[in-house]
Amino acid sequence: MDGKGRKSAESSRLLRMVGITKGFLGVRVLTGVDLDVAPGEVHAVVGENGAGKSTLMKILAGVHAPDDGTIEIDGRRVRFGHPLDAQRAGVAIIYQEFNLLPERSVAENVFLGREPSRRGLVDAAAMIRETGRLLAELGEDSFGPRDPVKRLSVAQQQVVEIVKALSLDARIVVMDEPTAALAEHEVELLHRLVRRLQDRGLAVLYISHRLREVFDLTSRVTVLKDGARVACLDTAATGPDELIRLMVGRDLGSYFPPRSSAAGEVRLSVTGGGNAHVHDISLELRAGEIVGLAGLQGSGRTELVKALFGAEPFTTGAMTPVRPRSVREGVAAGLGLVTEDRKAEGLALRQSVRDNALLVARAAGRRVPALTALLERVRLSPPRQEQEVRYLSGGNQQKVVLAKWLVMAPDVLLFDEPTRGVDVGAKAAIHDLMRSVAEEGTAILMISSELPELIGMSDRILVLRDGRLAGELPAGVSEEAIMHLAAGEEDS
Amino acid sequence: MSTTGPRVAEASASPDGDGRTGSGGPRRLWTALDPTKVVYLALAAVIAIGWVLVALDGGAFLTTETIVGIQQRSAALGIVAVGQTLAILAGSLDLSVAYLISLSSLVAAEVMEAGSVPGGVAAVIGVSALVGLVNGLVITKLHVHAFIATLGVALIIKGVLDHLYDGPAGRVPESFQHLGYDRIGPIPVSALLWAAVAGVAWFLLAKSRYGYRVHAVGGDVEVARLSGIRTDRVVVVTHVLCSLCAGIAGLLLASRLGAGVPTVGTDGGYDLESIAAVVLGGTALAGGKGGVAGTVGGVLLLAVLDSVFNQLEVNSFFKDVVRGVVIVAAVALYARRRTS
Numbered sequence: 092m093d094g095k096g097r098k099s100a101e102s103s104r105l106l107r108m109v110g111i112t113k114g115f116l117g118v119r120v121l122t123g124v125d126l127d128v129a130p131g132e133v134h135a136v137v138g139e140n141g142a143g144k145s146t147l148m149k150i151l152a153g154v155h156a157p158d159d160g161t162i163e164i165d166g167r168r169v170r171f172g173h174p175l176d177a178q179r180a181g182v183a184i185i186y187q188e189f190n191l192l193p194e195r196s197v198a199e200n201v202f203l204g205r206e207p208s209r210r211g212l213v214d215a216a217a218m219i220r221e222t223g224r225l226l227a228e229l230g231e232d233s234f235g236p237r238d239p240v241k242r243l244s245v246a247q248q249q250v251v252e253i254v255k256a257l258s259l260d261a262r263i264v265v266m267d268e269p270t271a272a273l274a275e276h277e278v279e280l281l282h283r284l285v286r287r288l289q290d291r292g293l294a295v296l297y298i299s300h301r302l303r304e305v306f307d308l309t310s311r312v313t314v315l316k317d318g319a320r321v322a323c324l325d326t327a328a329t330g331p332d333e334l335i336r337l338m339v340g341r342d343l344g345s346y347f348p349p350r351s352s353a354a355g356e357v358r359l360s361v362t363g364g365g366n367a368h369v370h371d372i373s374l375e376l377r378a379g380e381i382v383g384l385a386g387l388q389g390s391g392r393t394e395l396v397k398a399l400f401g402a403e404p405f406t407t408g409a410m411t412p413v414r415p416r417s418v419r420e421g422v423a424a425g426l427g428l429v430t431e432d433r434k435a436e437g438l439a440l441r442q443s444v445r446d447n448a449l450l451v452a453r454a455a456g457r458r459v460p461a462l463t464a465l466l467e468r469v470r471l472s473p474p475r476q477e478q479e480v481r482y483l484s485g486g487n488q489q490k491v492v493l494a495k496w497l498v499m500a501p502d503v504l505l506f507d508e509p510t511r512g513v514d515v516g517a518k519a520a521i522h523d524l525m526r527s528v529a530e531e532g533t534a535i536l537m538i539s540s541e542l543p544e545l546i547g548m549s550d551r552i553l554v555l556r557d558g559r560l561a562g563e564l565p566a567g568v569s570e571e572a573i574m575h576l577a578a579g580e581e582d583s
Numbered sequence: 584m585s586t587t588g589p590r591v592a593e594a595s596a597s598p599d600g601d602g603r604t605g606s607g608g609p610r611r612l613w614t615a616l617d618p619t620k621v622v623y624l625a626l627a628a629v630i631a632i633g634w635v636l637v638a639l640d641g642g643a644f645l646t647t648e649t650i651v652g653i654q655q656r657s658a659a660l661g662i663v664a665v666g667q668t669l670a671i672l673a674g675s676l677d678l679s680v681a682y683l684i685s686l687s688s689l690v691a692a693e694v695m696e697a698g699s700v701p702g703g704v705a706a707v708i709g710v711s712a713l714v715g716l717v718n719g720l721v722i723t724k725l726h727v728h729a730f731i732a733t734l735g736v737a738l739i740i741k742g743v744l745d746h747l748y749d750g751p752a753g754r755v756p757e758s759f760q761h762l763g764y765d766r767i768g769p770i771p772v773s774a775l776l777w778a779a780v781a782g783v784a785w786f787l788l789a790k791s792r793y794g795y796r797v798h799a800v801g802g803d804v805e806v807a808r809l810s811g812i813r814t815d816r817v818v819v820v821t822h823v824l825c826s827l828c829a830g831i832a833g834l835l836l837a838s839r840l841g842a843g844v845p846t847v848g849t850d851g852g853y854d855l856e857s858i859a860a861v862v863l864g865g866t867a868l869a870g871g872k873g874g875v876a877g878t879v880g881g882v883l884l885l886a887v888l889d890s891v892f893n894q895l896e897v898n899s900f901f902k903d904v905v906r907g908v909v910i911v912a913a914v915a916l917y918a919r920r921r922t923s
Contacts, residue, residue, distance in 0.1 A: 204810035
């Protein structure tokens with residue numbers, strides 16, 4: 092595009108966000124982010140987990156108010172105090188988690204809160220007619236306006252959200268990782284829908300981790316990194332290599348404990364493991380090694396460790412020492428899982444440190460061991476056993492979760508985001524501890540969305556894509572290599 | 584007030600379920616049976632079995648007398664349960680209905696003794712609307728869970744009743760007693776009143792915006808709020824309507840008893856029994872799903888069971904055991920259906 096063309100395009104921007112800045116509790120999440128979109132444009136927003144994409148979109152949707160910066164729609168300055176304000180201004184956002192009532196019909200969901208009425212009564216016929224018309228316009232005939240939403244597939248529910256956006260006369264549609272939960276053939280249908288929206292002159296902001304669809308679908312792409320916009324490019328003028336470099340491009344400045352020398356005997360092995368979420372999983376974990384598990388959101392990482400652990404068991408395949416059918420069997424077989432969400436899944440928040448640390452041992456009917464040495468080992472500070480864990484910092488809470496499993500002296504420990512929401516000091520302590528546990532002969536599998544952590548800690552890295560193992564990378568591999576494999580861009 | 588569960592959980596779980604239900608005839612039949620149909624099938628079954636049992640016992644089951652009895656016994660509970668249906672559908676519930684019924688019967692009898700019948704009716708409507716308003720406001724503005732809020736209001740009413748009354752009080756004029764005892768053919772006037780209340784509630788739920796909003800608020804408060812629904816207002820209105828239903832039940836009982844009785848509501852166990860009837864009728868206790876038709880079936884089912892046991896002269900302890908089993912079994916059945 093030449094300079095003149097760009098100028099006329101600038102003046103026809105439907106949406107312009109300028110200098111958006113936002114912090115939560117003193118932590119800067121977005122710094123001076125600019126974003127603009129033209130009618131009929133599909134605009135990609137990409138970035139690593141935690142780059143600020145979702146926050147930016149929530150500001151556009153009126154969920155959060157920016158600390159600084161302006162939003163203009165059609166050249167007019169807008170301020171959104173409530174999601175409804177954004178809705179009235181023509182912004183519709185389709186979250187990964189749908190806002191639908193499963194018990195109600197498609198039409199009732201589309202017109203929720205603004206049902207057409209005649210003489211004071213809901214005009215159900217008009218609702219059904221209008222919903223049917225919009226469905227037909229989108230070429231959707233696999234379900235009708237009267238079908239209850241709970242009977243629809245995820246892809247069909249997404250169509251309902253899109254119809255809702257259209258019925259609101261939305262002109263800017265934000266789609267947050269719309270294909271994360273879709274199967275391959277459904278992705279194709281969704282792309283067709285997005286192009287229809289584009290043809291109608293709507294602006295579509297498309298957040299995706301999958302670079303292939305960024306190149307298939309969008310004309311421009313904004314790259315966010317660490318809460319700032321690092322680039323806005325014409326998609327045709329760039330390539331996956333450049334995008335990945337822009338998304339990750341930073342140094343591995345931090346310290347990680349030295350790697351171990353050699354892996355020992357096999358502690359766990361799976362051949363052809365699969366269930367509803369992950370497929371054809373074959374892997375081995377050996378004593379003394381830390382294996383990283385990489386993958387995009389929705390690639391099935393958490394599902395995989397839960398399958399290994401027995402929380403969402405494999406339904407097919409072989410596993411040694413056993414294929415656990417329940418958590419109890421997993422624990423009995425010497426497995427432990429440090430979950431992603433320690434508040435919901437890892438700890439009983441109102442119980443004491445002691446009770447939490449003994450949770451698994453007691454459930455397994457083990458003799459209650461002395462905790463003092465163990466709490467010292469995980470460097471809980473202060474090591475007070477009677478403290479309720481809800482009053483501890485994130486780092487200390489995570490140490491209690493670790494203690495809970497170390498009591499059992501597990502053969503295999505699975506970590507799902509071990510240092511999420513943990514301060515720098517505690518992070519290093521947890522890393523050291525993981526390494527020392529590995530050296531004592533425990534096999535460790537670790538999920539992390541933080542690539543530097545994954546690279547710094549892992550002896551080798553397994554990469555998941557769409558519920559399948561896409562490959563294995565050696566220690567010290569580059570972030571680009573991981574992203575290529577995780578996003579399925581290795582050939583392009 | 585209600586639980587704001589994970590929004591996607593249910594939605595994303597269903598497609599898997601569908602995938603599995605695709606094959607097999609019995610499964611399909613099973614899922615085609617919604618709880619409302621189940622409760623009426625159960626009602627038909629209980630009538631048939633009861634008829635056989637009573638006949639074997641040497642009696643006649645479906646006489647005019649028993650039919651009238653069933654209707655009369657169920658009218659008051661039925662009216663309360665209609666109100667309770669609204670509250671539960673909206674994701675709330677009301678434990679204050681039993682004491683409110685007692686209070687309403689006393690207000691009606693005292694005002695009617697001193698003044699006129701219309702005055703008594705108006706006073707009851709005023710008092711019960713006020714109680715519902717308090718319930719709704721405590722739940723929405725003070726963010727007290729409905730269970731505790733309505734339990735607290737129930738205790739307050741109990742305190743007032745215990746302080747003011749030792750026994751029955753007031754007198755209902757004979758003209759008003761027609762409501763409790765008259766009948767048109769085999770249909771008692773009280774049953775017609777119940778039908779009218781149920782009809783109004785059904786109409787509101789199915790046809791009015793308010794009804795759509797009740798379903799939305801009970802289904803997911805957050806989704807409702809993000810769709811621009813004033814969720815607090817819906818809950819308050821619902822509690823006013825629920826309490827009005829309890830007030831009407833109080834009027835009916837006052838007309839039957841000829842006086843106000845401070846224990847009439849609690850003796851009838853209208854609080855827990857109305858909730859049981861609603862749940863038996865297939866309305867989800869978590870809200871958002873169900874309706875008045877099921878509740879009517881649930882109330883009738885309980886009444887027919889009662890009637891069968893009475894005719895067979897079954898021990899009343901055994902009667903309670905069977906009622907308990909029926910309620911638990913029904914809800915387990917609905918839960919099974921939902922997960923399959």
